[in-house]
Each structure stands twice: as C-alpha cells, then as structure tokens.
Amino acid sequence: MLRTDDVRVHFEGVRAIDGVSLSVDRGEILGLIGPNGAGKTTLVNVISGIQPPDSGTVRLGEDDITAWAPPRRARAGLGRTFQGARLFDRLSVEENVEAAAVSAGLRRRAARARTDELLAIFRLEDVAHRDASTLPHGTARRLGVARALAVAPIYVLLDEPAAGLDEEESRELVALLRDIRDRYEVGLVVIEHDVPLIMALCERIHVLHHGETLAVGAPAAIAKDPQVIDAYLGEAGHQEVPGAGG
Amino acid sequence: MPRQAPSALPLAAIVVVVALVAGSLSRSSQLDVTTGLVQMCIVIGLYSFVGVTGVFSFGHIGFAAVGAYVAGVLAVPVTQKELLYAELPGWLSNVELDPLVAVLAGALAAGVVAALLAPAFGRVSGLSAALATFAMLVIVYVIARNYEPLTRGTKGMLGVPRETTLWVAAVWAIVFVVVVDLYQNSRIGLQLRAAREDDVAAGAMGARVGVLRGGALILSGLLVGLAGGVYGQLLGSFNPDVFYLDLTFLTLAMLVVGGINSLTGAVIGTLVLTFLAQWLRDLEGALDRPGLTEVCFAILMFAILVLRPSGITGGRELRLRLPRRRRRQETPPPVAEVRPNSRT
Numbered sequence: 001m002l003r004t005d006d007v008r009v010h011f012e013g014v015r016a017i018d019g020v021s022l023s024v025d026r027g028e029i030l031g032l033i034g035p036n037g038a039g040k041t042t043l044v045n046v047i048s049g050i051q052p053p054d055s056g057t058v059r060l061g062e063d064d065i066t067a068w069a070p071p072r073r074a075r076a077g078l079g080r081t082f083q084g085a086r087l088f089d090r091l092s093v094e095e096n097v098e099a100a101a102v103s104a105g106l107r108r109r110a111a112r113a114r115t116d117e118l119l120a121i122f123r124l125e126d127v128a129h130r131d132a133s134t135l136p137h138g139t140a141r142r143l144g145v146a147r148a149l150a151v152a153p154i155y156v157l158l159d160e161p162a163a164g165l166d167e168e169e170s171r172e173l174v175a176l177l178r179d180i181r182d183r184y185e186v187g188l189v190v191i192e193h194d195v196p197l198i199m200a201l202c203e204r205i206h207v208l209h210h211g212e213t214l215a216v217g218a219p220a221a222i223a224k225d226p227q228v229i230d231a232y233l234g235e236a237g238h239q240e241v242p243g244a245g246g
Numbered sequence: 247m248p249r250q251a252p253s254a255l256p257l258a259a260i261v262v263v264v265a266l267v268a269g270s271l272s273r274s275s276q277l278d279v280t281t282g283l284v285q286m287c288i289v290i291g292l293y294s295f296v297g298v299t300g301v302f303s304f305g306h307i308g309f310a311a312v313g314a315y316v317a318g319v320l321a322v323p324v325t326q327k328e329l330l331y332a333e334l335p336g337w338l339s340n341v342e343l344d345p346l347v348a349v350l351a352g353a354l355a356a357g358v359v360a361a362l363l364a365p366a367f368g369r370v371s372g373l374s375a376a377l378a379t380f381a382m383l384v385i386v387y388v389i390a391r392n393y394e395p396l397t398r399g400t401k402g403m404l405g406v407p408r409e410t411t412l413w414v415a416a417v418w419a420i421v422f423v424v425v426v427d428l429y430q431n432s433r434i435g436l437q438l439r440a441a442r443e444d445d446v447a448a449g450a451m452g453a454r455v456g457v458l459r460g461g462a463l464i465l466s467g468l469l470v471g472l473a474g475g476v477y478g479q480l481l482g483s484f485n486p487d488v489f490y491l492d493l494t495f496l497t498l499a500m501l502v503v504g505g506i507n508s509l510t511g512a513v514i515g516t517l518v519l520t521f522l523a524q525w526l527r528d529l530e531g532a533l534d535r536p537g538l539t540e541v542c543f544a545i546l547m548f549a550i551l552v553l554r555p556s557g558i559t560g561g562r563e564l565r566l567r568l569p570r571r572r573r574r575q576e577t578p579p580p581v582a583e584v585r586p587n588s589r590t
Contacts, residue, residue: 048450049450050446050449050450069449070446070449070450071449071450071451071452071453071454071455074449074450074451074452075452079451080450082447082450086444086446086447087443087444087447088439088440088443088444088447088448089443089444090439090442090443090507090561091436091439091440091443095436095439095440096440098436099436099437099439099440099448099451099453100440100451100452102433102436102437103437103440103448103451103452103453104451104452105452108433111433147451150451151451151452
C-alpha cells in the first residue's frame, strides 16, 4: 500500500496541504480531484519526493519514505507523470522511455525489452525515432505515461494525463490505463479535471478542497455528495458522469 | 525494433578521409590539419561534459593544461632536464617515460583534478557552473605561470618530444569519437542526456543526477587532459598562455558552431573552423590585418547563437541507416524481478 499520513505543506503561510491522509492499494485506481489550488499536485510532489512536507509521513509498503530523495523512490517502485508532460525533448521517443528504465536501475537488456513493450502498448512504435519535442499533444501525453511505466513501478502518479486530449483520445486513455493496471498490477493515482473520465476510470475517489480532504469514496457516492457538488462538481458544469459507480 | 545506428563509424570515416587528404598536402597544411585533429580531441572531450550534461564550462582547457604539463615533464629526456629543469624535484628529474605512457599519466592527473572538483559540480549548474569552471581555469593558469620548477613559468616548457604526427592525431581523434559515442549511448550517457533536458523529471525516474554529473566531469577531465598531453607533444614547447583564453574561446566556438548537443557537431565544428582559420590566416596576411581570424570567429559564433543556436548540425547525429537484425523479442522480467528492492 502507498499512503500518506497527516501530510502538511505550507508555502509562506499559505496552507497548500493541511493534514491529508491518502492511501492506494496495488492494482487500485484512485482518483484525486478538487478545484484549482486544492493541493493535488503538491500532494503528488510530496509523494514523489519533489516537495518535502512540513510534517506527516509517506509510506511505501512497510517503508517510511518521507526522507527519501526522488531517485530512491523511483527505484523503489514509484513512477509519475507531470502536469506539463516534461518530456526529454531532444531525445527520441524510444530514448525517453529507455532513459527512464535505466534510470530506475534496469539493466540495458531488460530496459530495451521493456521499452519495446511499452512502445507497442502505447502505439508509439511509428514515432520511436522522432524527437519528443516534435510530437503532437496527445502522443506526447501517451509518451509521458509510457515513460512513467518504464521505471517498473508498483504505483504511478498521473498528473492530469488527459489534459488537452479530445474526447476520442480521452476514451482511449481510459482503456489504456485500465489495461496497464491489469497488465502490470500497478496502483494508479490519477489527478484529473475531466470529471466524466475520472468517474469512469477510478474505483475510489479522494476529493481535496483548500488543502484538506473533503470526501473519499466510490465514484457514485462522490457524485452525490452535497459537499463535493457544492465545492467542485457544481463548478465542473454539471457534467454527465457515465459509468459512475464502477 | 531496430535501434538507431551509432554515429562513431561515419565520424571516424570523416577523420580518416581528412587525414588521407591532408597527407597529400604541404607540410605546413599537414601541421594545420594535425593541430585541428588534436583540437578535435579537446572539443570532443569538452562535448562529453557540456554537450552530454548541458552544464556549461569555461574551464576545461585547465584540464588540457594539466595533461600537457604532466605529460610533458614526464616525457622530457633526462639529459635535457639537467639543462632546462634544474630545479625539478630529484625523483622527477630522473624520470623519462615513453611519450604514450606520459600522455596517459597526464590524462590521469587531469582526471584526479576533475575528481577533486566533481562533488561540487554535482551540485551546481547554469551560470554558477560556468563561473566555477572558469575559476578552475584561472587557478591552473596562475600555477602554471608561477610554479617555475615544474613548468618553467612564462619561459615555457621546452624539450617535450614531438610525437604527435598527422596519423597519431587522427588515431586519437578516432579513439575519442568511439569512446564518447559509446559513452553517450551508454546507460549513464542516456541518463545524463535525459537530465540535460529536464533534471527534475530525470530525478523522478530514478537518475542520481548529481552523482552522474560528477562522473561526467571526471571522464571529460581525463579526455581533455589526454588531448592536452597530445597537444603538448605536437607543439614541443609551450607556455601557460597556450592553454588559456584563446584556446578556451576557440574550442567553445568549434563546439557551438558545430552544434553543442551532438558529437557530430563537435567533429564538424572543429573541421569547419580549422579550415576557415587556415583561409582567414592567409587573408589576414594578405590584408595585413592581425586579429582578423579571431574577430571573424567571434562574429560567426555570435551569428550561430542568434540564428541557429543548435549549430550547423542542429544537434543531430550523423548516422548510417544500416538495416539491423531484429532483436529477439523477449518478455521483460516481471516488475518484482527487475527492481533491486521490490516492495509491495
């Protein structure tokens, strides 16, 4: 299990995260939602080690990893994507994935095998030798997820993987994320503003508001929670929630 | 899926062609090309740090100076040391190494200097790193000017065996091309190039960026130190000014003009500026305008930085498109097996 206990982060007096405890099991897809400024990305940064918390702990299995640097967390099985993709622009698509694999400690042969497999799963084989900077937005997003999986993770933190994708691409992404969850038995934490997508994809949803946990539960329950509707879902424009409950 | 072919082969072929053509030219032209090939080694060594890590350096010529002086003093014949280096410490005055061994010892010395700096360079980047490397260059220069028992100071080092011929330089250039191409495509090189693009993202993938950059500095120190020793054995005599600002500017210009982010850029940039320098020096003599070459290089570098920052090669590698045997499809090991410390 990956979990945070009572994590707090303050930025110059502003409470970005205020006592958030979150958990995700291996093989589970957890949605992390909330309005802008709710603290979602900060929490993901705390879990991946980029942002040290003021207090609280992060645990991976039995290990307290709160003081671990990001590379050690990645090597222990924690992968992530970034809001702005942050690809290795002047490296080829293939090198992006392989660089992540070897960075996480895979030997070259295993890294290459994993790279080939991920390029096939994410339909990136045709662009394998293109520089990442030349990819269309949707393809770049897929590459970001493939790169996160290259580190042979147990848990993957996905920061707005569907940002900028059209409806068709979003649908494909949902299928892809389910497939990789099943294939690799990874636990996924997905930050997303696309409410229909998150409701369709996730088994459980954790809602943040002003740095605090507002609600945690199944999508169907979250969709009906008056506090969540008031703080976030109402703001999302009364979007249709297909598959809520799954 | 076929991997991209390495670029060492076509680049080595270019070096061979250049050496073959130069072999049919006048002795002075041969010397110019030999100098160019030795400078190519320095530029490739510089690329192995600046190009691969993205951390800028104004100080790598300091490693060349260390390599040249150490290789030089170890290779000067004992009989000449009695005359020229009377103040050398006793044990050193009786040492006369084979020139090749001396060059390797010079490289090792430069590598040791780089290793002393490596922990600090793992922590800095950008302008801080550039200034820190420049400070290192100044320290080496000042020591070379003032530690006369070893360097003869401004009087310059004399009596260094002239072992660097056209083909010796060409062979070293090929060795540098092959070594650095292997390095940049190795596990470590791949991680460093990823960190060059985004060090936070690379760290989040597991790359220990500071440690890797420290290692890159040591390797580049070794390479540039080796090239410095070879350069010293081309010149036969040199003073500290040979390994200071002019050579720093020239080698950086070669790298920038060729393309700072590719090994091909280092090779092409060196060749272009070597031939341009020869032509400009002729023009300089004909017009009686001393300094014309340096001014033209500066203008060229400025123009490249403004108009085509990625240099002539655009950061691309020259590769042969050879069909490769399809690798045996293998199933990657399960997640728990490929990670050293698997956890659930």
